[in-house]
Amino acid sequence: MERAAAEPRRRIPAVDALLRSDPGRRASATFGRALVKRTLTKTLDEVRAAAARGVAPPPDDEILAAALARASSAAHGLGRVINATGVVLHTGLGRAPLPEAAAASAARIASGYSDLEIEPETGARGRRSARAEVLLTAVTGAEDALVVNNGAAAVLLALAALARGKHALVSRGELIEIGGEFRIPDIMAAAGVRLVEVGTTNRTRLSDFRAALSDKTALILKVHPSNYRVVGFTAEPPARDLAALAAKNGVPFMYDIGSGLLEHVAGIPADEPSAEGALADGADLVVFSGDKLLGGPQAGVILGRAALVDRLRRHPVARAVRVDKMQVSALEHVLAAHASDRRAEIPTWRMLREPAEHVRHRAELLARTLDGELAGARVVACDSAVGGGSLPGYVVPSSGVEVSSPEPAGMAARLRTGSPPVFCRITERGVLLDLRTVTEEELADLARAVQYAREWDDPDGE
Ligand SMILES: *Cc1c(COP(=O)(O)O)cnc(C)c1O
Numbered sequence: 139m140e141r142a143a144a145e146p147r148r149r150i151p152a153v154d155a156l157l158r159s160d161p162g163r164r165a166s167a168t169f170g171r172a173l174v175k176r177t178l179t180k181t182l183d184e185v186r187a188a189a190a191r192g193v194a195p196p197p198d199d200e201i202l203a204a205a206l207a208r209a210s211s212a213a214h215g216l217g218r219v220i221n222a223t224g225v226v227l228h229t230g231l232g233r234a235p236l237p238e239a240a241a242a243s244a245a246r247i248a249s250g251y252s253d254l255e256i257e258p259e260t261g262a263r264g265r266r267s268a269r270a271e272v273l274l275t276a277v278t279g280a281e282d283a284l285v286v287n288n289g290a291a292a293v294l295l296a297l298a299a300l301a302r303g304k305h306a307l308v309s310r311g312e313l314i315e316i317g318g319e320f321r322i323p324d325i326m327a328a329a330g331v332r333l334v335e336v337g338t339t340n341r342t343r344l345s346d347f348r349a350a351l352s353d354k355t356a357l358i359l360k361v362h363p364s365n366y367r368v369v370g371f372t373a374e375p376p377a378r379d380l381a382a383l384a385a386k387n388g389v390p391f392m393y394d395i396g397s398g399l400l401e402h403v404a405g406i407p408a409d410e411p412s413a414e415g416a417l418a419d420g421a422d423l424v425v426f427s428g429d430k431l432l433g434g435p436q437a438g439v440i441l442g443r444a445a446l447v448d449r450l451r452r453h454p455v456a457r458a459v460r461v462d463k464m465q466v467s468a469l470e471h472v473l474a475a476h477a478s479d480r481r482a483e484i485p486t487w488r489m490l491r492e493p494a495e496h497v498r499h500r501a502e503l504l505a506r507t508l509d510g511e512l513a514g515a516r517v518v519a520c521d522s523a524v525g526g527g528s529l530p531g532y533v534v535p536s537s538g539v540e541v542s543s544p545e546p547a548g549m550a551a552r553l554r555t556g557s558p559p560v561f562c563r564i565t566e567r568g569v570l571l572d573l574r575t576v577t578e579e580e581l582a583d584l585a586r587a588v589q590y591a592r593e594w595d596d597p598d599g600e
Contacts, residue, residue, distance in 0.1 A: 150195050151198050151201065153178050153182060156198065157175060161202055161203075161206060162174060162206075165206045165209055169209045169210065169213040174205070174206070174209050177205045177206070177208040177212070178205040180205070180208070181201055181204050181205040181208065185201055217558070217559065219231060219558055219559040219560065219561060220558055220560045220580050220584050221575040221576070222538075222560055222562040222563075222571035222572055223563055223572060224521070224523065224536055224538065224572025224573075224574045224575055225522070225523045225524075225526075226486060226522060226524050226574070226575055227430055227486065227526025227527075228526065228561075229525070229526055234429040234430065234435075234485070234486045236434070236435060236468050237471060237475065237485060239483070243467045243468065243470075243471050244464040244467045244468040245464075246467075247464060247467040248464045254463050254466070266461065266463065267466055269466075270469050271283040271284065273473035273476075273477050274473060275441070277414075277477050279418075280424070281442065281444040281447070282442065282443070282444040282447035283440065283447065284451050285428075285438070285439055285466070285469065286437070286459040286460060287436070287438060287461055287462075287465075288428075288438045288459075289320075289425065289426060289427035289430075290438070291438045291459035292425040292426075292439065293325055293394055294329050295438075295440070295450050295453060295456055296440060297325065297329035298453060298455045299449050299456075300392075300446070300450075301329070301331040302330045304331065304332065304354050304355065305333075306326060306331050306333060306334065306356065306358070307336050307350050307357070307359065308322060308326075308333060308335065308359045308360075309335075309336050309337050309342040309347075309374060310335045310338055310339050311337065311338070311339055311341075311363070312362075312363060312374070314363055316527050334350050334355070336350045339368075340368055340370065342373065342374055343373060344375040344379045344380070347380065351383075351389070355387070356390075357390055358380055358384045358390070358391045359391075360391070360392070360394070360421075361394045361396075362393075362394060362411050363530070364430075364528060377391075377393055377411070377419040377421060378419040381420025384422070390422040390423060390443075390446055391420065391421055391423075392423040392425065393416045393421040393423070393424050394425050394426070395412070395425070395426045396426055396427065396527055396528070397410065397426060397431040397526075398426035398430050398434075399413065399426075400413050400414060400476055401413070401414040401415075403481075406431075407529060410431075410528070410529055413426060413439075413441055417441065417442070421442065422442050422443050422446055423441070423447070424441045424442055425438065425441075426438075426439050427527075428472075429526075431486065431524075431529075432476070433487055434468060434471075434472035434473070435464070435469055435472070438459070489575055494519075494534075494535045494537055497536050498537035500537075500576065500578060500581060501517045501537040501538055501539050501573045503578075504539050504585055505517050505539050507585040508539065508541065508588060508589065514542035515540070515541045515542075516540055517537060518538055518539070518540045519535065520570060520572055521533035521536060522536040522572055536572055537572075537573055538563075538570050539570070539571045540565060540569070541569050542567050543567075543568040546565065546566075546569055547564060549569050549594075550562055550569050552590075552594055553588070553591045556587045560584060560588070571584065
């Protein structure tokens with residue numbers, strides 16, 4: 139038994155032998171020897187582990203090719219891709235795309251010096267997020283605002299600053315997990331806050347909160363279940379009631395609304411909480427992400443009562459989770475667009491609000507381009523998702539092109555690894571390209587990528 143597993147191990151090449159091969163030397167000259175050695179070592183470790191499970195090692199040139207592909211990918215860094223999934227806020231593909239002007243401004247700030255923390259009038263030290271905070275308070279009516287690195291950091295900072303060593307009350311229906319790493323119970327523990335679970339998974343009443351209050355309670359927290367819905371026999375006390383209960387007991391009430399809808403606008407379902415609405419309901423603090431419905435860069439926004447925001451601002455964790463200058467610059471641009479009702483300049487908003495007929499126009503253009511080359515591309519109606527932990531269960535009618543393939547998963551894999559990489563949906567008959575998240579400028583590249591991926595299905599061109 140052990141012999142069989144050990145047998146394939148013998149022909150696994152040594153790192154140095156592959157490094158000294160011609161491709162190994164050429165790659166070392168281009169990417170640096172340390173990087174090539176590192177990816178070779180990692181790839182060989184995996185081959186060895188597979189061999190121990192009885193998997194025969196691939197030929198040396200395949201091992202080399204896999205390792206060099208890794209080195210090349212690391213050396214070239216992040217790459218642009220085409221998002222044909224129709225998921226507007228796709229976490230795997232970077233959530234909200236920035237407006238061109240916001241991205242250009244971030245790049246300009248990054249490549250030179252800026253007045254990041256200096257007030258030009260006085261030469262005195264300023265705060266890097268001061269301008270963004272003015273815009274945030276202007277749009278939402280909050281007393282004060284603070285910007286940190288991301289939504290999770292905003293929650294962590296607020297918990298650490300307001301409830302460390304004390305109790306925070308949260309409904310059992312809202313002990314959410316977002317994206318696998320952000321879990322309310324875990325972040326409470328990390329902040330040194332004792333989580334007091336209130337009510338049940340599907341029904342929690344205000345009286346449950348009242349009963350859970352004690353002299354150790356330092357915070358009542360409400361969390362928007364931004365990536366799922368509890369349906370059926372359910373109840374959660376409204377923010378307004380929790381705010382009143384908290385106020386009566388002299389405890390702050392914080393509402394993590396998740397998505398960063400600043401104010402209610404037409405076309406967004408009324409059950410999605412907005413920052414303005416949460417503040418009007420009496421929330422003492424409201425927190426949300428910058429790169430979800432706000433349509434900006436990764437950031438965490440905290441709004442609310444001046445005294446509380448100031449406590450957060452002075453807490454040591456605030457420095458550990460501060461924003462970068464590129465984030466601040468892009469955020470200022472996006473907030474200025476919200477403040478002056480120029481939301482059409484924000485790609486997330488443009489994509490969410492584009493009528494299905496307009497999307498259909500791009501689908502028809504793509505289908506027509508593809509049709510000359512291959513049969514089996516047809517325009518179909520489909521639904522786009524908002525994604526990114528926003529508007530769960532809410533879809534936007536859209537339009538796409540379904541390209542038939544005898545082997546849809548294989549075709550999707552070829553699209554993902556093509557140039558430019560394309561991400562799409564898989565159907566029973568082929569792949570579906572949802573045009574809501576594809577711009578007109580990307581259509582030519584998309585058509586070429588599909589034609590290339592399709593040739594594999596049909597090498598003779600039929
Ligand atoms: C997305 C989300 C977070 C985390 O925000 P990040 O910016 O991803 O760190 C926290 N709470 C809720 C309710 C969310 O939807």
